[in-house]
Amino acid sequence: MKREDLPAPETGMLLTHFLTVRDVARSRAFYSDVLGGRVVLEENPCIVALANGWIIMNPGGGPTPDKPGIELRPPEAPDTATSFLNIRVADIQSCYRDWSAKGAEFLTPPIDRKAEVRCYVRDPDGYLIEVGQATGMLEGVFADPPAGSGAAPA
Template identity: 80%
Template sequence: MRREDLPAPEAGILLTHFLTVSDVARSRAFYADVLGGEVVLDENPCIVRLANGWIIMNPGGGPTPDKPDVTLRPPGDPQTVSGFLNIRVADIGACHREWSARGAEFLTPPLDRRAELRCYLRDPDGYLIEVGQATGMLEGVFADPPAGTR
């Protein structure tokens, strides 16, 4: 294993995304086989390099000395989300076709949202993943403000 395969910067910071998963092998297969990531470490924790970032996965568990009041567990209600993985792609049509052929189940096909083309899928634990391609935003057309904020 090479240092550059790991999320271990020699200087500065590096952003990774940690997911609490119910089945490490199933999630590892999804992020590697469906989304095309590279497994860097199988378990404890599982690390998958995906494009220019890393997904780190471990099962849930109770408090530890460094997080004494925190319990980790996968999402309980897939209809309520407080955060999600946001993946930006150069060609959303090609990405949608490729990942669908590998077993990804998208909530909708890519939709034109003026600022971007966008669609969503879920991983095996129900984590929401947005896949987007910048379109209008490249020309100064941005998303409408959220409802009720005007």
């Protein structure tokens, strides 16, 4: 393994995404075999380079000296999400076909939302992943504000 394979900047910072997973091997296979990432480190922690970022995965566990009182665990309720991975692609239809053929189960096919075409998929632990392609936003067309926000549509 080379230093440049690891999420370890020589200056400044970079962003990674950490996932607490139930089964490292199963999650590693999803992010590498289905989404096309490259396994940098198998375990402890598992690191998969994906596009221009990294997914870091480890099983859950109890508090540690640097995070006292905090327990890590995968999502428990599939109908609730407090954050999600957002993957931007150049060709969402191609991505949808490719990942579906590799076993990804999308919630819906890609849907045109004016500003973007997007759809959602879950990883093996239930983490929600938004997959989107910028369309209208490239021309100054943006999505309507969320219902009940009081903001006027764009």
